[in-house]
Amino acid sequence: AAHSGYTNAPTGDTVTLGFNVPQSGPYADEGADELRAFELAVEHLNGEGDGGMLSTFSSKALDGTGILGKKVTFVTGDTQTKSDAARASAKSMIEKDGAIMISGGSSSGVAVAVQGLCQEAGVVFMAGLTHSNDTTGKDKKANGFRHFFNAYMSAAALAPVLKNLYGADRAAYHLTADYTWGWTQQESIQAATEALGWRTVNNVLTPLAATDFSSYITPVLNSGADVLVLNHYGGNMVNSLTNAVQFGLRDKQVNGKNFEIVVPLYSELMAKGAGANIKGIVGSQNWDWKLENQMGAKYTGTNAFVQSFGNKYGFPPSQAAQTCYAQTLLYADAAARAGTFNPCAIGEALAGFEFDGLGNGPTLYRADDHQCFKDVLVVKGAENPEDEFHLVEIVEVTPTEQVTYDPNHPMFAGGALGACNPGA
Amino acid sequence: MGILEVKDVNKRFGGLQALGNVNLSVADNTVHAIIGPNGAGKSTLLNCLVGKLIPDTGSVMFAGQSVLGRKPFEINQMGISRVFQTPEIFGDLTVMENMMIPCLAKRDGSFRMHAIESVLDEKALREKAESMLEEVKMLDKRNMHAASMSRGDKRRLEMAMCLVQEPRLLLLDEPTAGMARADTNNTIDLLKEIKARGNITMCIIEHDMHVVFSLADRITVLAQGTPLVEDTPENIKGHPKVREAYLGESA
Amino acid sequence: MDAIILQILNGLDKGSAYALIALGLTLIFGTLGVVNFAHGALFMIGSFCAVTVQRILSVSFKTVDPSKTDFLGNPSTYDTPYVVHWFGPEFGAGIIDWSVPLAILFAIPIMIAIGFIMERGLIKHFYKRPHADQILVTFGLAIVLQEVIKYYYGANPIQTGAPEVFRGSFDFGVLLGFDPNVIIYPYWRLVYFAFAAVIISAVFAFLQFTTFGMVVRAGMADRETVGLLGINIDKRFTIMFGLAAAVAGLAGVMYAPINAPNYHMGMDFLVLSFVVVVVGGMGSLPGAVLAGFLLGILESFASMTQVIDLIPGINQIIIYVVAIIVLLTRPRGLMGRKGVMEE
Amino acid sequence: MFGLEKKDATLLLIVAVLTMCAPFILNPFPSDSGLAQFNAGYPDLMQRFVIFGIFAIGFNILFGLTGYLSFGHAAFLGVGSYSAVWMFKLLSMNVIPAILLSVIVAGAFALIIGFVSLRRSGIYFSILTLAFAQMSFALAYSVLTPITNGETGLQLSLNDPRILGTSISADGGIPVTQLFGIEMRSTYAMDVGPWLFQFNAGYYLCAILLLLAFYLSIRIFRSPFGLMLRAVKSNQQRMNYTGLNARPYTLAAFVISGMYAGLAGGLLASMDPLAGAERMQWTASGEVVLMTILGGAGTLIGPVLGAGFIKYFENIFSKINDNVLHQWFAFMPDGLEDFMVTIVHPFVGKGWSLTLGLMFMAVVIFLPGGLVEGGQKIGKLFRRKKAAEDTSPAAKTPAE
């Protein structure tokens, strides 16, 4: 590429974005949904379709003529939910296709790995679904941005609701996926629930490869705990939850209270996978398609997005889709406002950017760590879903203030944002 | 005292006494034949000599050293080579490559990468292998795939592989079984010549009496795991017990 | 004590799954000598038989319900399964509820057919080929099967419940004199254990009381000679393969309610089942079953907190540690026969 | 040449020319054409081709010659990568010490695992190696996170100590890997009309090492040592009774191939300083097995071809999405276009593994012996055709 001060400066009349999502492996369906959102976002940016959230977005720098007058094109790749493969795929987008921004992904390990790559290569990384504290904590990077919420925020949002629902005198037993995301999730939720007065009976690490959790579930029965916290995601969560329900945990009475199960991080796909077992189980989400209808106009944008997504694909979008869509728009908007694709200028435009109308209510892209701050949803599995799109019910929305933390919070300490890297 | 001394060797397989108190002494530079009915324990005895089987009791001394407790490759390094009843060769390799392996195997047993020094002595080894092949009249088959040879040829190849090692004791388990008459005669000549060169002792198991009587200096007759008689060929031929148990009327 | 009994129960259950998969694999791998990397895929297809039966039974027609709107604001519709429509709400729903046991009937012919097709169409040509080639072709096949399932069913797990009556759990502890609610165990897992026991005994009986097993073993050792004795070994190999596929498939069908089926569940089990077969000893059916239960129980014990606290991470590697120890101390696994796949 | 026979020297020469010209050869389509999607001539993929080529060559020294099928070779690759990244973190960004350390550490690791595993043969050996590798993977993924950084993978960071070098580069970023000042990522781009050819420093380093690795493997194959290894495969019994202890030979082969894997791992980290645990998973070990068999086990060039084949599918086919398909078939009438897209759709993009699976089956069914054998068959066909052409004129002129 020509030397214009940054990597892959677009030379022609198009600009290329790279969407790097899991297309094989257990998260392939989530990846497929992300990809749908990306395609929709590109359509809207190029002025096709109904424009979706462009009309509700508080910033009006985008006008449906692409970005900075250049038509948006995109390339896609498969992360396989492996950091190696994800980096290879991202590299090929950068080196071969001239992608100027990489987005997507469905796990924190991949997000951190690809974020590191984008930093080195001098392109912008707009994280997809990544929930670990590390992504904008110890592994944060100047070129990387996260719209999705994180483990700390989940915990902070859940804690008061859990207190309301289950009381302050509870004993929790944690099962935790034995890798970095699981640990940060567990650490966060433990801290938040202990602050309420809950006791932590035990925390058991489960292998990633585990499919049958029975041998981890049975000790819970007689441990004296009355809440089980499943710090699992995806297939792990579906299996551990299913096993827990099979073993009758939910029918049990311990210490005179109903035994409860909590799944801190929720998603629509997981709820679908867990089927009836998810009924009444509480967790947190970044966004839900019913948000505007149920919680009011504060969350404007939601309906616009659901309409255009639903019309195109026939079903409502997932939170992963909404994040990816929002991230694409945010990137485009930042470029438009900055007047250039230079990652450093875009970084400046995004840092401290406050916006509204992308479905989450007023949101801040904090400059210190490139983490978005917005309301977090507490949800639970519907008891009697009217159809497969209503598996999740919104319980409450926890306002931004409650989930905001100091950038130097110990759970996020240790890394440095560093300087932005424009590459070549 | 002979170069090979077998003392009171016993070997049982479950309820079967395959070898019972076998004593055998083989003198240096002689050909000693072991004959006997099928299942008498001849191959089992050889297996005990080369470390394939470990006798239950007894001792096996070769050149003053015990072979018991040593691994087959160590026993070979002491100077014992063996031709098997069913040919054991490197089927995937060519005849010439088959010959190169024993040529490369050093008697001291040291492991060598052979990658660097190969250029140095490969030519000499190659010549050695070729002259051995010439002796067994297989030079024209040098590039043949060993597995696709007829069985007689496999036997001869195996014999050549053993001979090229210049062993002090050569064990032959039915070397001419399945060989055409002409080749059997050639083999007899070859073994005679090897013997004449000296410095080699042979133990031979054979059911072909023509071969046995043309080569052997002494013969041990084994029956049901125990030596029946040991004597010179002439005496054995006339031995009534042997005729009855083994040779039959046609000998 | 109660914790130990629970872990033994868990181990038996996990062991049943391992044993069933390993049993099928031994029939193919230990007896036919084919390294079948598609075996996990057969297990997966079995599970998807359950999913499919559930889907078929739930095929519905739509009725518009004008009182409600769907997420796009259009009048919403609701589904009525045809079986419910035909047989009335109670019996119809009952049929759907029983779809997993019904799937057994469906899976047997399907799995046998898949086994036959696989053997006749593909594996047949690979008996004499090197193991490496077998690995390549069956691995390719496994990927293809997996991707086909993914194409039609997606990557997300699909919950396939056991019949209502088996859904609860059973207070096992009371039987043993413990307090109530101390040792409770899900009904379905007990069903699975019993089912595994039946299948395993059936396979053993079939191979023990007929000459079939002997002929196949002989055929594997020396096809040519068995042919010389007037035996059509090809036919028997095909049957054996169909049998193995059926065992794998049935293990999968019954496993569906325990863990929601997903398209890559076969791969998750594949490596493990090879380890089980080899630890059990190549070619030995009792060995495979024994190793399956042994590893299942050890795995359960290794996941107890007390053990993990002692040796962190042991739950991650226990199976491999056991495999290494067994193979180093017993050259042919627990009950392996000499000469089977030792080259 | 270099002590090689003519045939081998020619092969080495061909490989040398191909690797050196890879940026051209792999970029045959102009970048504005629809087929540009099939171009593979960008640094990352080219590097992967040669690095996995090295990995497969090494694996073939063990498997192709001795017949010992290791199902845990990825462990050595992973260990190599981790060592290299640690070297970058602690010592210097120069790739030489990193690569050296990765080869040495992988070799030592292979020595230990090999020593234990080689006590068994056949399938028992395979499962032992698999067990060791899976253990390494599981530990690296969780328990050993302080050393391996677990799931995320070991990366460089701004506060690495780096004794010989700086923690932070002048522009505030993490320094990049280099060879005496030549940055591995530096790429010279050459625009020729619509073509864009990229010459990457890292790629050429890998390519040169591939040639060295290939040369060494030819020497091993042709040496008496190689003959011994083939003898191990053919008949261990006879080897024993010829006074040869097979163990040191197989162990040497195991360690050599482990070092090749370590080299590949070190290079991966040198090109992209990240080491992830999944590099050690059984699927990764399985991949190198597949590469070797696919290309042709026991042949010299086969493993390299197999590595290229699999990496090509993984990186190129996975990126073809419906958009691209619509572009390709845009010239067709709408109905037909959609039809074609629907037909091709399941095989590309997220269906790339389906295509890969089908290719595995096709290759092994129709080309037993792998791609090399396929090449030979085609070669033979040509020669036969040529021979037929040569004789046909003679046939037209009768002998009388």
Add this chain to the structure above:
Amino acid sequence: MNVKPDFSKHANHAETAPAFLSVWDIHAYYGESYIVQGVSFNVHEGEILALLGRNGAGKTTTLRSIARLANPQVNKGEIWLDHQPLHRMSSYQASMAGLGLVPEDRRIIPGLTVEENLQLAQIAPPIGWSLERLYELFPRLGERRKQEGVTLSGGEQQMLAIARALARDIKVLLLDEPYEGLAPVIVDEIEKTLRIVKEQGMTTIIVEQNAVRALQLADRAVILDTGSIVFDGTASEVLENEQLRAEYLAI
């Protein structure tokens, strides 16, 4: 001297085939190598035919072709057994049609006991001698019935291989070097057995390196050399023909 086989006997072959077993112009290949190059001969019911020749002449290959084994490939030729077209059958069908082969390396099936090896032969019809009768003929096998077949001594394995063939109700017995590795007494035994089964009407082809013994037993002889027939006549003709014996049999 070359004695050309008399092909006129085969005129109008298939339908009018006079013989019990007739082999007509078979050509067999191992891969690319052309081994049996147009062999034709007839065997009459109840007759013993000796098939002789040097190592590698193609005797085994001829027998394997008749037994319809997958390797070698027979590209051309017809084989009729009692009006049944063997050449259109696979080996198990040929066996059911009444063909029994005792292969040259015995092919005892590993992993099976002696008894199982015999039982295996009695799974597919037609079933021949009962196990008791076989054990009577070879008491050795009776003693060893629970032992794994491959651990038998060489000679015992040979007995097992022959017994296994007789366990089926065969019409034609093909023996590939049945005397190899057998003690002379046992050879006498087996020869007696062969005479017994001959008296019961068995048709036999015997391949043997011990040409004299084979000829004493046989009614007729066929000599093969490099894949072609060089002599077809009565056994006594060979025994009388010095030149023939010297040239092809080295006796």
